[in-house]
Amino acid sequence: MISALPYLAFSMGLMSSFHCVGMCGPIALALPIQKGNKFVQFAGLLTYNLGRSFTYALLGLLLGSVGSSLVWIGYLRYLSIFSGVLMLAYVFWPAHLDRYFHTPPFWQKFIRQLKTGMAGLLQKKTFLSWFSLGILNGLLPCGLVYLALISSVATGGPLPGSLFMLMFGAGTIPAMMAVGFFKQWFTVSLRTKMRKLMPVMLALAGIMLVARGLLIQYPDNAQTNSKIITICHGK
Secondary structure (H helix, E strand, C coil): CHHHHHHHHHHHHHHHHHHHHHHHHHHHHHCCCCCCCHHHHHHHHHHHHHHHHHHHHHHHHHHHHHHHHHHHHCCHHHHHHHHHHHHHHHHHCHHHHHHHCCCCHHHHHHHHHHHHHHHHHCCCCCHHHHHHHHHHHCCCCCHHHHHHHHHHHCCCCHHHHHHHHHHHHHHHHHHHHHHHHCHHHCCHHHHHHHHHHHHHHHHHHHHHHHHHHHHCCCCCHHHHHCCCCCCCCCC
16 A cells, blocks of 8 residues: 555646646746757756655655654554545535645745746846745645645655655646646646546545555554563573
8 A cells, every 4th residue: 555655646746737727837937048058948847846855855754854753653544544634625625625734824924935036036047046936935835735745644654755745846846847848738627627536536545545544553552461471491
């Protein structure tokens, strides 16, 4: 079950990417690379998207560390189930979640400062500025990213959590790269059709996390303590 999580994360990112096109696509189109040659456009878009994936991987590393401590105290099972249930709730009752979960004021202020920094980076034409823009973009609020982060906690460790979010970010890259080169293909009709598949993938991810939580087994202390202890008698 655990080995399937990176593939699940990539699939989640792939399906979520069409939501990303609508939300973050304008930023990719605003990059000052459109007048360059094809290589510069490709390298610039890739650098920007690698910055996003770097942020996701770093966040997964931090939250995966929380999951690592939960393994030792035996709560990973419940966290995995909770993550799956939350994903299913996002699919079937999104309006209820939006009603009860609001962005706190301090985070709204941070987002405004973040957008100001991103606006400044859009004026620059260096790979470092494009990478930095991607890093900041990865911090923008997004419900799908939050769901992926909750799932990364349930992986049970910093490295698995980082890998989970890295694969999620990688799944969003193909569509985000394509929108920079073939923006005329991404019609409203196509995006609408692809968004219809996203709830199916999220529901599958939620079911998988719930099943993983139910199947987690911890060592049986009774069996451990019942092992025969060999005693060496001296002469």
